[in-house]
Amino acid sequence: MKKPVRTIxxxxxxxxxxxxxxxxxxxxxxxxxxxxxxxxxNGGPGLDTDKSVLDKVIAKALAQGGExxxxxxxxxxxxxxxxEESLFRSGLYGIRQGAGVRVVVGDKTGFAYTDEITEENxxxxxxxxxxxxxxxxxxxxxxxAGAERESFITVEQPLNQIADERRIEIMERANQAAMxxxxxxxxxxxxxxxxxxxxxxxxxxxxxxxxxxxxxFFIVETMGDDGTNRHMSRERISEHAGFEMFERNTPESxxxxxxxxxxxMLGAEDAPAGMMDVVMENGWGGVLIHEAVGHPLEADNIxxxxxxxxxxxxxxxxxEHFTMVDDGTIPHMRGxxxxxxxxxxxxxxxxxxxxxxxxxxxxxxxxxxxxxxxTGNGRRETFRHIPIPRMTNTFIENGNDKPADILASxxxxxYVQSLSGGSVNPVTGVFNFTCREAYLIENGxxxxxxxxxxxxxxxxxxxxxxxxVGDDLDFGPGICGKGGQSAEVTAGQPTLRxxxxxxxxxxx
Amino acid sequence: xxYKELTVQLVNRCLRQGADAAEVYLQTGRNLSVRVxxxxxxxxxxxxxxxxxxxxxxxxxxxxSHSNDLSRSALDNTISRAIAFARLTTxxxxxxxxxxxxxxxxxxxYDPEIARVSMDRKIDMALALEEMAMKDPKIxxxxxxxxxxxxGEVFIANSNGISKTYKSSMCSVGVGVVAQKEDQRRxxxxxxxxxxxxxxxxxxxxxxxxxxxAWELLDPRMVSTQRTAVIFDPSVAASxxxxxxxxxNGERVLQxxxxxxxxxxxxxxxxxxxxxxxGTVPKGSGSSPFDGEGVPTRKRVLVENGVLRGFLYxxxxxxxxxxxxxxNASRGGYTSLPGIGTHNLYLGTGDHSQEDIIAATNRGLLLxxxxxxxxxxxxxxxxxxxxxFWIENGRIAYPVEGLTIAGSASQILNGIxxxxxxxxxxxxxxxxxxxxxxxxxxxx
Numbered sequence: 035m036k037k038p039v040r041t042i043x044x045x046x047x048x049x050x051x052x053x054x055x056x057x058x059x060x061x062x063x064x065x066x067x068x069x070x071x072x073x074x075x076n077g078g079p080g081l082d083t084d085k086s087v088l089d090k091v092i093a094k095a096l097a098q099g100g101e102x103x104x105x106x107x108x109x110x111x112x113x114x115x116x117x118e119e120s121l122f123r124s125g126l127y128g129i130r131q132g133a134g135v136r137v138v139v140g141d142k143t144g145f146a147y148t149d150e151i152t153e154e155n156x157x158x159x160x161x162x163x164x165x166x167x168x169x170x171x172x173x174x175x176x177x178x179a180g181a182e183r184e185s186f187i188t189v190e191q192p193l194n195q196i197a198d199e200r201r202i203e204i205m206e207r208a209n210q211a212a213m214x215x216x217x218x219x220x221x222x223x224x225x226x227x228x229x230x231x232x233x234x235x236x237x238x239x240x241x242x243x244x245x246x247x248x249x250x251f252f253i254v255e256t257m258g259d260d261g262t263n264r265h266m267s268r269e270r271i272s273e274h275a276g277f278e279m280f281e282r283n284t285p286e287s288x289x290x291x292x293x294x295x296x297x298x299m300l301g302a303e304d305a306p307a308g309m310m311d312v313v314m315e316n317g318w319g320g321v322l323i324h325e326a327v328g329h330p331l332e333a334d335n336i337x338x339x340x341x342x343x344x345x346x347x348x349x350x351x352x353x354e355h356f357t358m359v360d361d362g363t364i365p366h367m368r369g370x371x372x373x374x375x376x377x378x379x380x381x382x383x384x385x386x387x388x389x390x391x392x393x394x395x396x397x398x399x400x401x402x403x404x405x406x407x408x409t410g411n412g413r414r415e416t417f418r419h420i421p422i423p424r425m426t427n428t429f430i431e432n433g434n435d436k437p438a439d440i441l442a443s444x445x446x447x448x449y450v451q452s453l454s455g456g457s458v459n460p461v462t463g464v465f466n467f468t469c470r471e472a473y474l475i476e477n478g479x480x481x482x483x484x485x486x487x488x489x490x491x492x493x494x495x496x497x498x499x500x501x502x503v504g505d506d507l508d509f510g511p512g513i514c515g516k517g518g519q520s521a522e523v524t525a526g527q528p529t530l531r532x533x534x535x536x537x538x539x540x541x542x
Numbered sequence: 543x544x545y546k547e548l549t550v551q552l553v554n555r556c557l558r559q560g561a562d563a564a565e566v567y568l569q570t571g572r573n574l575s576v577r578v579x580x581x582x583x584x585x586x587x588x589x590x591x592x593x594x595x596x597x598x599x600x601x602x603x604x605x606x607s608h609s610n611d612l613s614r615s616a617l618d619n620t621i622s623r624a625i626a627f628a629r630l631t632t633x634x635x636x637x638x639x640x641x642x643x644x645x646x647x648x649x650x651x652y653d654p655e656i657a658r659v660s661m662d663r664k665i666d667m668a669l670a671l672e673e674m675a676m677k678d679p680k681i682x683x684x685x686x687x688x689x690x691x692x693x694g695e696v697f698i699a700n701s702n703g704i705s706k707t708y709k710s711s712m713c714s715v716g717v718g719v720v721a722q723k724e725d726q727r728r729x730x731x732x733x734x735x736x737x738x739x740x741x742x743x744x745x746x747x748x749x750x751x752x753x754x755x756a757w758e759l760l761d762p763r764m765v766s767t768q769r770t771a772v773i774f775d776p777s778v779a780a781s782x783x784x785x786x787x788x789x790x791n792g793e794r795v796l797q798x799x800x801x802x803x804x805x806x807x808x809x810x811x812x813x814x815x816x817x818x819x820x821g822t823v824p825k826g827s828g829s830s831p832f833d834g835e836g837v838p839t840r841k842r843v844l845v846e847n848g849v850l851r852g853f854l855y856x857x858x859x860x861x862x863x864x865x866x867x868x869x870n871a872s873r874g875g876y877t878s879l880p881g882i883g884t885h886n887l888y889l890g891t892g893d894h895s896q897e898d899i900i901a902a903t904n905r906g907l908l909l910x911x912x913x914x915x916x917x918x919x920x921x922x923x924x925x926x927x928x929x930x931f932w933i934e935n936g937r938i939a940y941p942v943e944g945l946t947i948a949g950s951a952s953q954i955l956n957g958i959x960x961x962x963x964x965x966x967x968x969x970x971x972x973x974x975x976x977x978x979x980x981x982x983x984x985x986x
Contacts, residue, residue, distance in 0.1 A: 115627075119797065121634065125627030127607040128877055129620065132591070143585040149592060149610045162588050165661075198630050221797055257799055257920065266799065266920045305925065307946060307984030308767040338579065340683045340720050342727070420585065457913060461685065461720055461729045464944070466913035466927035486923035488914050488946050538914075538925045538946020540953075540982045 080109045080131050080151055081234050081244065085178055087153050088236040092175045095137045095160040096238060099170030102138040102398065103163070104237035104376065107131075107151055108417040110229060115198075117205045117224040120213070125198075132417040135159040138399060139167040141337075145420045176240035183379055185245075186363045186370050189276035193228050193248050196277045201226055204252075208285035212256050215293035218300065220259040222289065227251040235377040243377045249368075249522065250279045251511075254289045258296030265302070265485070267295035267470065268454075272368040272511035272522070279366075295452065295471050298483055305472065305487035305539025311447035312489065312535045313440055313475060318510025319450060320527035324428050325458040326465040326493040327358060328525075329516070331385050332411070332423040333400035335460050342463035342493055343391060352389040352497035355433050359384050360395055362410055362426035368511040369427035369523040376412035376421050383409045386497075397423045415519035422517055429526030433503025437529035440502045442478040448487060448537055449473040449480045455512075456489075463493035488538035496532055504529035545570065546707050549699035552596070552617065556701075559618075560625050561598035563701045565639050565835065568594045569876045571694035576661075578668045579686035586661075593876040596624045602633035608877045636861035639835070641702035646838040650825035651710040653738040656691050664689045667715055667745065674749035675717045680757040685718030685729065696830075704836040712827065713739055717749060721756040730756030736968065737825045759910075762943035764986040765932055771906030772947060772981045773899055775930070776964060778912045779889070779973030782924065785917025785951065786817070790844060791882045792855040792863055794919065801922035801951060805850045811955035814976070816890030817845040819854075821869060828886040828970040834873030835880045842868060848955075854882050888972040892961025896975040899960050901936040907945070907983060908933055922951035928983070946984035954978050 088105050095103035109131040116123050133156055134147040144166030148155040205224045212222035229249040236242045251272040258265050269292035273279045314322065335341035343351065352358075362371045362380025371380045376398050384392055396404065397412030400423055413424035441449065449472060456467030469487040473480040509526035549566040556564030570592040577584045593610035594617065605628025609620040672687035693711035698704060716733025732752035734743040774782060789800040802810060821839025823829050832838050835857055844852050855863065856871035859882060872883025900908060907930055914926030925948040931938045949957075962975035 113627075115630070122631040123604070123634070124879055125605050125630050126879070127605075127620075127623040127627050129607075129609040129611060129616070130593075130877070131611060141579075142583050145585060145587040147589040147591070150612075159589070166583060166586050198627070202630060221799065257797075259798065264799070264801075264921045305948070307948060307982050309986060338683075338685065340685060340727070418589065418591065420587065454915070459729060462727050464927075468914055468925065485921070486918075486925040486948055488925040488927060488948070490913065490927035490944060490946055492944070536944055536946055536984055538927065538948045538984045540923075540925070540948040540950065 081107050081232050083107060083151055083234070085242060087156065088242070089177055091135060091156045091160045092236065092238050094157050095135055095164050096167070096172060096175055098164040098167045099172045100137045100139040100164065100167035101173060102238055103175065104136050104235065105133060105156065106375065106414070106417055107133045107234040109232040112227065112229040115201055115205060115226045117209055119221060120209055122202065130416065133159065134417040135163045136420060137163045137167050139170045141403060142166045143399065143420060147418050173238070175238035178236045178242035179240050181241055181243045181377065183372065185372055186365050187247060187274045187372060188366055189248055191277040193230055193276060200277065204280055204285045208254050208289040211286035212254060212289040212293045215290055216258070216297050218258050218260050218297055219256050219293050221257040223255040225253040233375070235375065237377060241377045243373055245372060247274055247371070248276060249274055250277070252285070252288060254292045256289070256292040256296045258300050260300045263300045263302065265296050265299035267292045267299070270511055273366045274368065274370050275366040299471055299485065302483040302485035304541040305484040305537065306541050307537060307539040309534050310537050311444055312532045312537070313444055313447065313449045314527065314530055314532070315449070315451045316437070316504060316506045316527055316529045317508040318512065318525060319453055320429055320510065320525035321453055321455065321512055322465070322467055322489070323358065323430055323527060324425060324514070324523065324525040325456050326463070326496050327386070328360070328425045328428045329458050329460045330463050330493055331394050332425070332460070333394040333396040333404060333406070334423050336394050337400040337403040340461050342461060346391050347393060349391055350389050351391045351494065352386055353500050354389045355503045356386060356389050356497055356500050357384065357431040358386040358428070359431060360411065360425050360428045364427050367427045367509065367524050369425065371413070371426055374410045374412045375414040378408045378410040378412060380410040380426060395423050395425065397421050413521050415521065419519045422519065424516065424521045425514065425523050427509065427524045427526065429507060429509065430503065430528065430530065432505045432507045432528050435502045435504050437504040437506050440504055440529055440531050441475065441480065444475050444478060444531060446477070447475045449475050450489070458493065465493060466490045484539065486539055489535050490538065491535050496535065499533045500530055501533055502531040545697045546705060549697045550705050553699045553701050556596060556598050556621050559621050561600055563599040563639055565597040565698065565700040566594065567873065567876050568592070568697040569694060571692060573692045574690070576665055576668055576689040577686050578665065578672055578688070579684055581669060581673065583665060584686060595876040596621055597879065598624045598628050599637050600625055600628040602635065602637055603628045603631045604637045605631065606879050636858050638857060638861050639700045639702050640704060640837045640857045640867060642837055643704055644838045645706060646822055646831045646840065648822050648824065648829050648831045648839070650737060651708060651829060652693070653711050655739045656693065656711050656713045659739060671715060671717045671745045671749055674746055675719045675752045678753040678757070680721050681719045681753050682722040683720035685720060687717035688715070690714045698836040700836065706832055706836050708831050710737070710830070712737055713742065715742060715745070715748065717752045719752050719756050721760055723760050726760060728756050728759050730754065735827060737827065741825065759929060759941040759943060762929070762941040763932070764944060765942055765983070767985050768983055769980050770983055771903050771977060771979055773903060773906060773908045773975060773977045775908065775910050776966060776973050776975055778909050779976065780971040781912045781916045782954070783916065783973070785919045785924070787884055787887065788919035790850070790853050792853040793859045793882055795853055796859065796863060799920050801920065802850060808850060809848050810850055810952070811845065811848040812958035813847045814892060814958050814961040815845055815848050815955060816843065817887065818843050818890070819884045819887050821885030823886045823967070826886040827968065828884070830885070833869045834871035837867045837869045837871060839869045839885060854884065856880050856882050886970055886972070888965065888967065889974060891963045891965050891974045894960055894962050896962055896964055899962060899975055899977050900933055900938065902960065903933050903936060903977065906933045907942065908938065909947070912947070917951045924949055924951060924954060948982045948984070954981065957981070
């Protein structure tokens with residue numbers, strides 16, 4: 035059944051359509067309807083905790099001193115079904131709920147959490163968190179009040195109305211499509227996950243926010259084996275959306291994309307080693323910039339004075355082709371959040387514009403420390419974690435080059451079609467990436483597939499060496515790890531060329 | 543509440559609600575972490591939590607559910623969710639639970655002293671550690687020092703009569719510093735983690751090591767692309783060998799997704815390579831009396847002088863392979879099904895000190911840092927980023943950074959030609975220094 039959609043202002047609609055090229059409709063009312071199911075499901079008081087109790091908890095948290103306090107209540111219901119070797123191996127259902135209380139005084143943070151959301155436990159958590167603020171000046175918290183904004187997360191088919199048989203059917207379709215693709219596909223693994231995450235955030239500035247984020251995550255892994263070579267590939271789709279995600283992206287298409295790579299890479303030769311030009315295909319390749327530039331632009335290390343981009347706002351840090359944005363409001367993308375986990379409204383943040391550094395991504399703490407504005411990037415993995423600056427949907431803006439011209443004008447080098455992931459040291463800016471699907475470029479053409487290629491370099495080096503940016507921006511979903519916390523993100527980029535990256539391979 | 547009794551009761555409740563077999567895994571834990579930076583507290587986090595996971599079989603089909611709400615109504619609901627989910631899955635004869643009620647006695651898993659040490663003393667230790675690491679004039683910034691501790695208890699019961707529990711603790715203290723020279727920044731981090739408070743390494747040693755790691759790689763040079771010897775420092779050996787461990791995971795072997803699936807009892811690596819997994823090491827950080835589903839742990843030689851001697855199994859995968867569990871069921875916590883993993887893994891040592899190995903190397907790379915995923919367990923390829931020291935004429939010549947190293951598992955593992963004697967058994971993956979005779983290096 036389709037839910038009625040609310041009219042959204044024309045300007046907003048245009049903005050959203052332009053950003054994602056997607057037809058969207060916002061349905062904020064739906065969120066509340068879904069969340070009301072949670073307490074009945076798990077039988078606990080959960081997110082229905084009275085506002086006056088939260089007021090008391092915040093007052094308690096600041097009783098010893100401190101400048102800011104917040105309470106974060108969470109309830110998460112998840113389902114996961116795994117199909118491997120054409121068998122449904124297991125079905126998992128999970129309930130996780132709890133609350134965290136935080137007190138901030140200057141650069142210091144005190145934090146405690148509880149699994150059981152009762153007034154008694156919340157007050158005890160507030161007391162533990164307040165330990166940090168002993169003997170400092172106190173402030174009087176403002177009584178909390180509601181906050182509202184339009185949702186960028188649309189749901190047509192709510193997850194709690196989907197029969198498990200429909201989830202199973204989607205998985206069977208993906209498995210069949212993978213196995214039918216080619217007899218050399220020897221194994222497929224289908225991982226279906228969905229989650230409904232309800233949040234209540236209240237703080238000493240008077241904020242009270244209650245919302246709900248649905249999340250879909252669908253992964254197909256396939257292994258190709260021709261008797262000599264073997265290649266495992268993985269294709270993922272993920273959105274903050276309802277079950278209608280599979281209408282935008284069918285399970286068959288996901289499976290075929292995975293299978294295509296598994297077969298294509300069976301013919302791979304050893305990758306060359308040494309410095310070379312690299313053309314990165316549009317989409318998830320943006321994760322390289324996510325690691326190499328995004329993490330060093332998160333404000334926590336900047337506030338500590340140790341980030342690679344410390345003190346460089348207003349300076350030219352990249353070539354003029356390079357504009358980079360973090361935007362938590364792109365409709366239903368995996369990194370979209372409406373509000374961050376501190377209740378700050380997500381927004382479009384242009385980080386680097388035509389090569390000039392404009393700003394960092396902040397949470398409340400780092401914004402205070404740096405005397406900068408809050409950008410809506412304070413995220414936490416669960417109620418058991420403190421918020422830290424994190425990316426949402428991070429991408430390089432379109433340039434003017436045609437992808438085909440970028441390739442044709444590259445005499446020799448490496449064409450990277452997909453990356454499996456990588457990491458960066460945010461202090462030094464040194465990054466590494468493993469290529470999953472890559473090809474040699476010879477005389478402006480993609481030729482032999484190569485295996486075992488790693489890209490390494492430094493963030494400053496890579497953004498000063500991007501000399502061509504395509505007009506085909508696309509995104510890919512991912513999981514980003516930092517400080518022991520993971521966050522749902524997307525990374526995006528148009529096709530682009532980086533002159534001179536060090537490539538690790540086993541052939542000279 | 544008596545959790546041991548509760549898990550047994552809940553197994554029975556699963557059976558009453560329609561399960562043919564059931565396992566209940568309950569975990570409780572307490573954590574404290576303190577982070578200091580620039581001689582002041584940055585964060586203090588403290589909490590305790592608990593949760594419970596239900597694995598049920600219905601007509602040979604498996605379902606799993608978990609909840610951290612331990613109220614009776616929530617648990618009843620969670621059990622019925624597991625049973626309902628089991629009905630969706632495919633029947634499989636290997637969906638069985640262990641029945642070994644034995645218990646390996648492992649000493650030194652829990653230290654009550656950690657909780658008794660005052661918060662102020664823990665904060666002071668972190669502050670002192672940071673101060674010591676910053677003493678070196680080459681160190682310009684602090685990334686912060688931290689104290690961390692956790693203790694927890696695991697309770698497992700199943701419908702084959704298993705009812706087991708154990709308690710464990712862990713504490714750690716660490717520091718990160720930055721050495722800056724003009725535009726160059728280098729980071730160094732060192733920590734010490736132990737099950738017992740009294741066993742933590744002296745703060746001076748941790749601080750010195752962190753500082754040295756930060757400054758020793760200043761002013762790195764680049765070398766040309768070439769084939770040369772690579773000496774793996776103990777701290778980086780694990781990153782190379784992780785893929786070998788995944789490749790002997792019995793499930794991946796059954797799925798045809800391991801480069802070692804045809805190698806049982808064959809020589810696939812240098813005779814210098816012996817790998818042992820042991821869940822019974824006293825005070826070992828990977829030790830436990832039983833694995834993630836209650837099977838007693840033991841010591842097993844997995845690779846003996848380069849010959850593959852064993853795969854790793856949990857109960858379900860062992861049943862599928864027609865063998866017995868090796869006590870290698872690993873569990874991420876109450877929220878996950880048992881997978882397959884190792885306990886304390888270590889390499890057999892050789893005769894040489896690291897100095898000997900360097901001295902015996904005319905030209906090559908002493909590898910101190912490696913980035914990337916290590917050996918790919920599916921096809922055996924390896925490629926990663928590398929930092930370390932360049933060796934010329936048997937001596938360390940200068941630091942290098944931004945290199946890549948690559949090869950196939952077969953070339954690398956067969957190429958091990960010197961094995962060190964410098965093992966630190968306090969790590970869950972312990973290795974001495976070893977040398978690979980020749981690898982491809984990517985540079986300028």
